[in-house]
Amino acid sequence: MSGVRVEGLTVGYGGKPILKDLSFSLESPFFLVVMGPNGAGKSTLLRTLVGVLKPYSGSVRVYGLDPWRRRREVRSVAAYVPQLMNIREEVPVTVEEIVAMGLLSKLPPPRLISTRVKELVREVLALVDMAGYERKFFNQLSGGQQKRVLIASALIRRPKALILDEPGSMLDFKARCELMQLIEKIHVRRGTDVIMTSHEIPSCMTLEPDLLLLNRATYAFGKINEVLRREILVKIYPGMTEREGLLILGEDHVKR
């Protein structure tokens, strides 16, 4: 199968399910945005897709592979870009080291940054408009630049899919739009499938992605114009308001 298939997935932490009986499937090429309130299980879904979490029940296949049993292979085809909030910036790591690790982690030790690896790092940094930043420390970069570096670290693995956890979080509107344009460019030009979580569909997005609305289970799944409808959204975001034709979702949180 050339895509992602999730059937009856129940998964969580410490025996407590976060997602219950989740089902959806995607055929490559796909660009999926996963939306939902805080605590709806968006990040949990991504972690399950890359084999960090073991499903309690149900079936998950990423390009035909079971992510939990065949983690190594899945991580070669689906590269995960985590949220910035889990990163410890005080550790002095350079851009080159971060991007190189994306490639070297696929290889056995000793993991040394050779001249060839440096070349590949330069190429992929150019792709995300970060050429010349190799020797900069991660904590010297802006939020948008940091996201680009993490994307470069994923891209250097030449994955079939990029799995991004809230790439637009903690960025201002301009930086968020620039980042979305970059992700769209990667999808269109390189044919890389994309799954990303978000609290919104950025208004500057030009593609029409698939949308998965989560509320600890599949609430709605389909094309963006089928899912982003007032009668659906109001059930997931009870605090939603409408102003001058715009739907304001607010920041609702799923009640446990």
Place this chain on the structure above:
Amino acid sequence: MLSADFMTIALYLTALGGGLLAGSISPALAYSRSILLGITLMHSVLAGALVGVYLGSATSLPLSPSIVAVLFAVTASIATAEAVNRGVPEDSAISAVVSIFVAISIIFTYLVATQVPLGVSKAMGYVFGLSSIVTLNDLLRILIALVIVVPLSHLFWYEYKFISFDPEGAEAMGLSVRFYRYLYYTLASVAATSLAMTLGVLLTHIVMTLPGLFSLRRKYIYPYRLSYLVSVAIVLGGYLLASPLNIPPSGGVGLLAAVTLTYLLGVRHER
């Protein structure tokens, strides 16, 4: 009888080896914010030494307190690492593990004090160190620890630094966060136990943390040069300083460590 010259050379060689050993593991502790692990190691080494002294005396088993101390330190560090891997905050995990080893220390201090003549003073050698007396065994112990700890800590440094930087991303890339955490905690245990017999557990904690903190503060990509320099300067310098001041060598190490820490606190942190 060994000559005074030999004893002096052996003393400084042990100091040099101890400095290199501390310098090789210190960056890993500082970069992964595991400085408090030193507290776990201190208590587990002491508990292990007491258990070793007691068992060696109460049974006919050929048990060395040093070996038991290593086993206790490794167990304590792996227990801490496992708790952290399971989502327990590191300070809570360390507190829980320390309380277990403190309890063991209290029980065996009582047993050793009542049943093993001179046993407590032998075990207390681990607290304050026997740094002014060096035997071939001490030199050998430091050398073996160096052979184990130095190559492994260098070999996997890049991975460990990355895991310290972004554990979630590292896991998703396929790096085993658990494996590397176990490895470095075990290496820290081996280094701590070897150093404790020479410097004592109190100073061991200091010399294992200061050099790494120095490198982290200076934001070195590859921190070992500075870490080795600082740790060797503190330990060897402390030994050299002790002679004219007529104090125990570990006292000299403590003085230099205090000066280094004061300097570290005084230097403006550059972002």
